[in-house]
Amino acid sequence: MSYVRKVGLVLVLAMVAVACGGGGDGDGGGQAAQPAANQEITVGAGDDQYVREGSSANLAVQPVNANIAETLTYLSPTYEVRPLLAERWEFRAPNTWRFHLRPGVRFHDGQPLNAQAVKATLFDRVAQQRGGGTIKAGPSSAVVVDDLTIDFTPTAPNYRVPEQVVHPSNVVYAPGSDPGNRPIGTGPFRFVEYQPKERLVVERNPDYWGDEAKLSRITFRFYPDANARRLALEAGDVDIILGVSGPDVKGLKSRGFEVPTSPVGSYEAMYANIHGAPPHDILQDNAVRTAISMAIDRRELVENVLEGQATADQTMIPPTALGRHRSKITGSPFDPARARTLLDNAGWRPGADGIREKNGRKLTLQLVSGFGGAEIHRPIPTYLQSQLRNVGIGIDVVERPDSASYQSLIDSGSGDLFLERGSQNDANVGFLPVLLFYTGGSGASAQYTKLFAPGPRFDEIIGPSVTEPDADKAQSIVADAMHQIIDVDHVVIPLAGLFQIYGAKKTVQGFTPHPSFISLRWDGVSLASGR
Amino acid sequence: MKRYVGRRILLLIPTLFGMSILTFGVSNLTPGDPAFTFASRLANRPATPDEVAQAREDLGLEGGLVTRYVRWAGNAVQGDLGISFSTRLPVRPELVQAAKFTLQLAIPAALLALLIAVPTGVVSAVRRNRPADQVLRVLSLAGASMPSFWLALLLVVLLAVNYSLLPAAGRAGTESYVLPIVTLALAPAAVLARFTRSAVLETLTTEYVVAARAKGAGEAVVVVRHALRNALVPLVTAVGNSLGHLVGGAAVVETVFVWPGIGRLMVEAILQRDYPVIAGIVLYSGAVFAVISLVVDLLYAVIDPRIRVGSDA
Numbered sequence A: 001m002s003y004v005r006k007v008g009l010v011l012v013l014a015m016v017a018v019a020c021g022g023g024g025d026g027d028g029g030g031q032a033a034q035p036a037a038n039q040e041i042t043v044g045a046g047d048d049q050y051v052r053e054g055s056s057a058n059l060a061v062q063p064v065n066a067n068i069a070e071t072l073t074y075l076s077p078t079y080e081v082r083p084l085l086a087e088r089w090e091f092r093a094p095n096t097w098r099f100h101l102r103p104g105v106r107f108h109d110g111q112p113l114n115a116q117a118v119k120a121t122l123f124d125r126v127a128q129q130r131g132g133g134t135i136k137a138g139p140s141s142a143v144v145v146d147d148l149t150i151d152f153t154p155t156a157p158n159y160r161v162p163e164q165v166v167h168p169s170n171v172v173y174a175p176g177s178d179p180g181n182r183p184i185g186t187g188p189f190r191f192v193e194y195q196p197k198e199r200l201v202v203e204r205n206p207d208y209w210g211d212e213a214k215l216s217r218i219t220f221r222f223y224p225d226a227n228a229r230r231l232a233l234e235a236g237d238v239d240i241i242l243g244v245s246g247p248d249v250k251g252l253k254s255r256g257f258e259v260p261t262s263p264v265g266s267y268e269a270m271y272a273n274i275h276g277a278p279p280h281d282i283l284q285d286n287a288v289r290t291a292i293s294m295a296i297d298r299r300e301l302v303e304n305v306l307e308g309q310a311t312a313d314q315t316m317i318p319p320t321a322l323g324r325h326r327s328k329i330t331g332s333p334f335d336p337a338r339a340r341t342l343l344d345n346a347g348w349r350p351g352a353d354g355i356r357e358k359n360g361r362k363l364t365l366q367l368v369s370g371f372g373g374a375e376i377h378r379p380i381p382t383y384l385q386s387q388l389r390n391v392g393i394g395i396d397v398v399e400r401p402d403s404a405s406y407q408s409l410i411d412s413g414s415g416d417l418f419l420e421r422g423s424q425n426d427a428n429v430g431f432l433p434v435l436l437f438y439t440g441g442s443g444a445s446a447q448y449t450k451l452f453a454p455g456p457r458f459d460e461i462i463g464p465s466v467t468e469p470d471a472d473k474a475q476s477i478v479a480d481a482m483h484q485i486i487d488v489d490h491v492v493i494p495l496a497g498l499f500q501i502y503g504a505k506k507t508v509q510g511f512t513p514h515p516s517f518i519s520l521r522w523d524g525v526s527l528a529s530g531r
Numbered sequence B: 001m002k003r004y005v006g007r008r009i010l011l012l013i014p015t016l017f018g019m020s021i022l023t024f025g026v027s028n029l030t031p032g033d034p035a036f037t038f039a040s041r042l043a044n045r046p047a048t049p050d051e052v053a054q055a056r057e058d059l060g061l062e063g064g065l066v067t068r069y070v071r072w073a074g075n076a077v078q079g080d081l082g083i084s085f086s087t088r089l090p091v092r093p094e095l096v097q098a099a100k101f102t103l104q105l106a107i108p109a110a111l112l113a114l115l116i117a118v119p120t121g122v123v124s125a126v127r128r129n130r131p132a133d134q135v136l137r138v139l140s141l142a143g144a145s146m147p148s149f150w151l152a153l154l155l156v157v158l159l160a161v162n163y164s165l166l167p168a169a170g171r172a173g174t175e176s177y178v179l180p181i182v183t184l185a186l187a188p189a190a191v192l193a194r195f196t197r198s199a200v201l202e203t204l205t206t207e208y209v210v211a212a213r214a215k216g217a218g219e220a221v222v223v224v225r226h227a228l229r230n231a232l233v234p235l236v237t238a239v240g241n242s243l244g245h246l247v248g249g250a251a252v253v254e255t256v257f258v259w260p261g262i263g264r265l266m267v268e269a270i271l272q273r274d275y276p277v278i279a280g281i282v283l284y285s286g287a288v289f290a291v292i293s294l295v296v297d298l299l300y301a302v303i304d305p306r307i308r309v310g311s312d313a
Helices: A003-020 A115-127 A226-234 A248-255 A286-294 A298-305 A319-328 A336-345 A380-389 A402-414 A431-436 A446-452 A454-464 A471-488 B002-028 B034-043 B050-056 B067-076 B093-125 B129-144 B148-162 B174-204 B207-214 B219-247 B251-258 B262-271 B274-305
Strands: A040-045 A073-075 A082-085 A086-092 A097-102 A142-146 A151-152 A189-197 A198-206 A217-222 A240-241 A266-272 A356-358 A364-369 A396-398 A417-423 A492-498 A502-504
Touching: A040 A226, A073 A151, A073 A198, A073 B050, A073 B262, A082 A380, A097 A115, A115 A151, A115 A189, A198 A298, A198 A380, A198 A417, A217 B093, A226 A240, A226 B002, A226 B148, A266 A286, A266 A446, A286 A492, A298 B148, A364 A380, A364 A402, A380 A396, A396 A454, A402 A417, A402 A446, A402 B034, A402 B251, A417 B174, A431 A446, A431 A471, A446 B251, A446 B262, A471 A492, B002 B274, B050 B067, B093 B129, B093 B174, B093 B219, B093 B262, B093 B274, B129 B174, B148 B251, B174 B219, B174 B251, B207 B219, B219 B274
Parallel strands: A040 A217, A040 A240, A364 A396, A364 A417
Antiparallel strands: A073 A082, A086 A097, A097 A151, A142 A151, A189 A198, A198 A217, A240 A502, A266 A417, A266 A492
């Protein structure tokens, strides 16, 4: 055989090997669940974004929560506030929350959990932040009533405190603990080791106040790249991965992996610049905004573009978080004929190239994508481009590679529509609408309100949500406000509700997918035998 | 020689100074507010005005660009590269740690590239236009043209996913070094093989090679002692260039293989607008290239006695 033929044969064999290589089966033989004493799993997490020093230090807490430290209250996967370190809490007029702590709880170093510890490592820590954090803590806000009772009085009226302290930025550490290097909490797992950008290792806390964790050890490995994370699962390097992209779902399922998905906790939506200066002033006209909302076929978007890994919910607050009031937000029907009529009536007539015109001006809008990086939104902008062209609206897509450069376009008001993906990470349903669109208080983002604030009617509706002590009434107020901004003002044009998608070997059991992955719990997770 | 080396090292100072001004200026003029980015990342949503103000204070972003540069440069000359905006830890230890991990890949990758490139290039030159040469040229062209991320994913799918022979990514055990090193080595190996081939081909037609053959020297002696040795000068330049890129950090390969080296640190720093880390990495890369360039210049004299480094003659 000649040399060329030998080399050719080797190349062909290599290609055949790639093509025919045994596919991973997800380790998924459907084994019986028999939790053993020594159970270890490896979790493929996203980027290592821990802050290691200062008042924001959050090792092992956020964004990857290893359940070392716990909060007073817990956010359930259905956005209910549940007891955790606080057994119960009550509102005491005019502006105080009293938390009754769980007795018999100890930190990993043996110190008892008491009101003094909560005051020092939660409320006084947050009080050091400018403005007292989102809970508005001041230096004298926390008062120890007795060993297991603490009063918290925000510096400004804030009746949403129990709904806010579910957020892991409000965990309780052991007094004297170093949250940036060796966090000590009360959680079901305790700190073992951390290698920056590589791994975080925790082990079971045998003295946990609740049910002991089934896993003896968890290693979190950081994979910033979603493809690398998926391949690590397929290669068997990890047992479960956080954050699977929609297009990978079918592939993982076909290879025998489980793909647990949470209830809707995030959304994809466009915000309309209604206060823009020329050339970004077209969307001051509500008729154009309404037409845009009606021209989008959200079902097709979900089924064909997002590959079924979303819902057509038209809300920026997860429906479950709004409880029984979710139906107040109706959204826009897909009605391109009505959209065309609205545009005709508003004076926008079809031009020679199909794009509408008015007084010689084209109806071409700039859609800015890049919140969290343009990549995560693709191919939604292209889809919107084609949908809106059907009714005579031209779209120029402007993509930015990261949030920082995207934000600079919001700051300068350079755009008509801004595509965002947001998530609900606590139970305070009014927080995001207030932050982004409310002009009646000091807590709003000036950059967002400058472009998107709908005005007095919205402010009037949402304002009382901050000072409404009853959670159900607060949900009702926020639902009314979202109805105003989505169904009436069309400033927010929701596109889809998004799940958190996870990937796991079939041997992983008891994993409860959470819509806010910073609130994931690991104590119920176990491995089937025969791993 | 000592004076020459001293002069080159002194020249490094204005070079790094110029680079620092450029880096600091460009990164600070890049769209995006690092305070907003930091605070929003912490909150997992757009930051509130209070959170942004707090972050601005914490990150030392108050004051004008010139004031901040003077403060940073003053600390940098004392070895203090500032505090990372992302982790809030000092930049220098982070940089040293990342450089260590990058070197763990770069040096073996450079050696592997040489081990592949030199024999391949020599064989290709000696068997010019014959089947072996044609195949090796096609392979080296493919190797040089293949995007590293694609090669990395191909190797992972084949060797990690399909056959479970090696880990897909991460730094855990000796076997985890194999895929990143091979991926990193193949592109420079292909380029260096082509360099070697043309350099050896050129020397094979020189008079001293003809003379060596006329004297009855064996083919191996002619190729290795006469042709290859004289071909080393241009090859060393190319090796130096490749090594500079490898040691400077391979962003794509380090990202795909989740390797906590300089390249990945740079990507993350840019995305987070972590100016102190960006400036630190640029200074590091500048220093690496300057040192490698100096070493290459010194090697010329070792390889070719006709070259006198630093001599005025």
